Amino acid sequence: GQNIDQPTEMTATEGAIVQINCTYQTSGFNGLFWYQQHAGEAPTFLSYNVLDGLEEKGRFSSFLSRSKGYSYLLLKELQMKDSASYLCAVRDSETDSWGKLQFGAGTQVVVTP
Amino acid sequence: ETGVTQSPTHLIKTRGQQVTLRCSSQSGHNTVSWYQQALGQGPQFIFQYYREEENGRGNFPPRFSGLQFPNYSSELNVNALELDDSALYLCASSIGTGNDGYTFGSGTRLTVV
Numbered sequence: 212g213q214n215i216d217q218p219t220e221m222t223a224t225e226g227a228i229v230q231i232n233c234t235y236q237t238s239g240f241n242g243l244f245w246y247q248q249h250a251g252e253a254p255t256f257l258s259y260n261v262l263d264g265l266e267e268k269g270r271f272s273s274f275l276s277r278s279k280g281y282s283y284l285l286l287k288e289l290q291m292k293d294s295a296s297y298l299c300a301v302r303d304s305e306t307d308s309w310g311k312l313q314f315g316a317g318t319q320v321v322v323t324p
Numbered sequence: 325e326t327g328v329t330q331s332p333t334h335l336i337k338t339r340g341q342q343v344t345l346r347c348s349s350q351s352g353h354n355t356v357s358w359y360q361q362a363l364g365q366g367p368q369f370i371f372q373y374y375r376e377e378e379n380g381r382g383n384f385p386p387r388f389s390g391l392q393f394p395n396y397s398s399e400l401n402v403n404a405l406e407l408d409d410s411a412l413y414l415c416a417s418s419i420g421t422g423n424d425g426y427t428f429g430s431g432t433r434l435t436v437v
Contacts, residue, residue: 215366242423244425244426246428251430252430253328253414253428253429253430253431254367254414254428255428256425256426256427259423259425261423298366298367300366309355309372309418309420311357311369311372311380311382312357312367312369312426313369314359314366314367314368315366316364316365316366317364317365317366
């Protein structure tokens with residue numbers, strides 16, 4: 212099985228930076244995804260990491276360390292619309308079910324004026 | 325390109341009844357996965373369909389079943405509904421292994437009373 216741990220909630224000010232950490236314990240690993248989910252809406256894809264290092268996409272960056280079982284999502288220049296739940300998900304390499312993602316419970320980010 | 329569409333958006337059923345939820349995958353996507361998301365939790369993998377065959381299953385009982393059609397659309401069927409089945413049911417589609425991300429629908433909110 213797998214354990215995906217991330218903080219429950221984080222609060223930050225508009226314009227600031229927030230880093231959401233995710234740790235995982237898996238018997239296999241074939242990629243880590245970050246999704247954003249606004250209340251009542253579909254999760255939307257933010258990033259995919261399979262190799263160690265930093266992936267940057269505009270205001271969002273994601274980092275992976277496979278040896279440490281650790282990832283973070285960095286949100287820069289926070290905007291009010293960034294208030295949402297951020298989901299960390301790991302794909303298990305021990306299965307042919309490439310659509311099987313193990314999700315953490317999500318981190319609720321609250322952006323204040 | 326159209327995204328993933330799910331129907332209905334909301335549904336109320338009585339304990340013991342059966343329900344069918346529907347999903348139309350994004351154009352060109354041949355893999356469909358279904359997830360159950362309880363309030364305040366991350367999505368939990370139910371099963372995946374590829375080329376009309378179930379290709380991986382999560383920890384859900386056999387009363388959760390599905391179908392995929394030649395046009396890659398899919399159904400989730402749940403028999404003998406229980407109160408704990410109340411959740412948001414999400415469908416996600418991808419092309420093959422989904423390394424470019426899985427596209428989620430907005431979900432069906434099922435309430436069992």
